[in-house]
Amino acid sequence: xxxxxxxxxxxxxxxxxxxxxxxxxxxxxxxxxxxxxxxxxxxxxxxxxxxxxxxxxxxxxxxxxxxxxxxxxxxxxxxxxxxxxxxxxxxxxxxxxxxxxxxxxxxxxxxxxx
Amino acid sequence: xxxxxxxxxxxxxxxxxxxxxxxxxxxxxxxxxxxxxxxxxxxxxxxxxxxxxxxxxxxxxxxxxxxxxxxxxxxxxxxxxxxxxxxxxxxxxxxxxxxxxxxxxxxxxxxxxx
DNA sequence: TTCACCTGTAAGACTTCTCTGACACATGAA
DNA sequence: TTCATGTGTCAGAGAAGTCTTACAGGTGAA
Numbered sequence: 001x002x003x004x005x006x007x008x009x010x011x012x013x014x015x016x017x018x019x020x021x022x023x024x025x026x027x028x029x030x031x032x033x034x035x036x037x038x039x040x041x042x043x044x045x046x047x048x049x050x051x052x053x054x055x056x057x058x059x060x061x062x063x064x065x066x067x068x069x070x071x072x073x074x075x076x077x078x079x080x081x082x083x084x085x086x087x088x089x090x091x092x093x094x095x096x097x098x099x100x101x102x103x104x105x106x107x108x109x110x111x112x113x114x
Numbered sequence: 115x116x117x118x119x120x121x122x123x124x125x126x127x128x129x130x131x132x133x134x135x136x137x138x139x140x141x142x143x144x145x146x147x148x149x150x151x152x153x154x155x156x157x158x159x160x161x162x163x164x165x166x167x168x169x170x171x172x173x174x175x176x177x178x179x180x181x182x183x184x185x186x187x188x189x190x191x192x193x194x195x196x197x198x199x200x201x202x203x204x205x206x207x208x209x210x211x212x213x214x215x216x217x218x219x220x221x222x223x224x225x226x227x228x
Numbered sequence: 229t230t231c232a233c234c235t236g237t238a239a240g241a242c243t244t245c246t247c248t249g250a251c252a253c254a255t256g257a258a
Numbered sequence: 259t260t261c262a263t264g265t266g267t268c269a270g271a272g273a274a275g276t277c278t279t280a281c282a283g284g285t286g287a288a
Contacts, residue, residue, distance in 0.1 A: 003133060011128035013203070014121055015276090016210050023207025026200050033234065040214040045277055047236075052275095063235090070234045070285055082198040086140050086191050089127070093137030096130050100154040129246090147264060159247055161266075177265090184255055184264045 003096035009082070012056035017041060018049050022077065025059060029076035050075060117210035123196070126170035131155060132163050136191065139173060143190035164189060 001009070012018060017039065024030065024038055036046040053059045054075075061075045115123070126132060131153065138144065138152055150160040167173045168189075175189045 003130070007128055007130055007133065010124050011275095013198070014125035014128045016117070016121055016212050017214065017276095019117060019121065019203060019207045020210060020214075022200070023204040026204035031234085032236095042278070043235090044237080044279085048276080066234085066285095068233095068286060072234065073236095077200050080198060080200050080203065082196075084127070084194060084196040084198065086136070086194050089133060089194065090137040090140035093133045096134060098130050100131065100134075131246090145264080146266095156248070157265090158249085158267080162246080180255095180264080182256060182263090186264060187266095 001092065003092040003094070006092045007096075009056045009058065012052050012058055015049070017045075018053055021046070021049060021053065022058065022080075025075060025077045029074050031072040031074050035075065115206065117206040117208070120206045121210075123170045123172065126166050126172055129163070131159075132167055135160070135163060135167065136172065136194075139189060139191045143188050145186040145188050147186075149189065 013022075020039055021035065024035060030038065032046060032050070033043060035050075036043045039046065041049075050059065050061065054061055058078055058080060059075045060078050061073050063071060063073050066072050127136075134153055135149065138149060144152065146160060146164070147157060150157045153160065155163075164173065164175065168175055172192055172194060173189050174192050175187055177185060177187050180186050
């Protein structure tokens with residue numbers, strides 16, 4: 001995993017509500033409104049946190065139709081297996097796109113300053 | 115590790131500069147001013163990031179006197195070994211102090227609303 | 229129609245994080 | 259003294275994250 005991707009995953013995990021969402025989904029998949037009630041937060045707020053978790057690849061959402069025809073979006077845990085040590089962190093740091101020392105911003109096709 | 119401590123560690127790790135600081139310290143201990151030059155950021159900024167890393171227990175700082183009598187603060191990596199899986203994350207989530215469902219804020223001696 | 233459930237999103241307020249620039253203090257060497 | 263090195267800290271600006279409220283749309287059942 002690249003350093004940039006690792007930062008995104010770690011910042012997605014570094015939040016009590018999102019950790020609680022993952023802990024709830026560890027018991028099984030659930031749809032948005034139900035999950036909001038279980039976790040105890042508003043649905044728009046949960047929606048924002050789920051977006052963050054999905055962008056980091058920690059959960060996977062699937063839009064399905066229930067038996068009575070209602071559209072329901074189910075979320076489930078993605079496979080998570082991160083081993084963080086000094087070595088793995090250092091290796092990830094070497095692949096970071098942003099570089100304060102040279103001013104590399106990380107975007108594609110960047111021109112170097114003369 | 116408690117859920118609260120895990121969130122602190124993860125949020126400390128979830129930053130490109132702090133990841134780069136850890137990657138640099140993986141090569142050996144260094145003092146603040148030198149580290150700032152290597153990483154390529156200002157000393158006050160590095161100071162802030164080191165505070166964050168030290169608070170999370172990821173680095174250890176030691177104030178020492180150099181041969182010519184100058185006070186120098188050396189930092190080195192702490193032992194880091196975090197294994198993140200669905201199970202370990204769920205276990206950490208269960209020990210979180212804040213609880214949106216019941217309104218528990220997490221502070222000590224908190225009075226419940228009547 | 230009206231209600232209860234489901235979905236998504238946008239605006240604004242508020243808080244936290246990040247970063248720069250300036251300050252104060254110490255030492256040894258020229 | 260002046261310069262170069264080291265330490266720490268503060269104030270403010272700007273960016274990013276967090277959360278609430280309000281709106282929009284959909285279905286099936288009473």
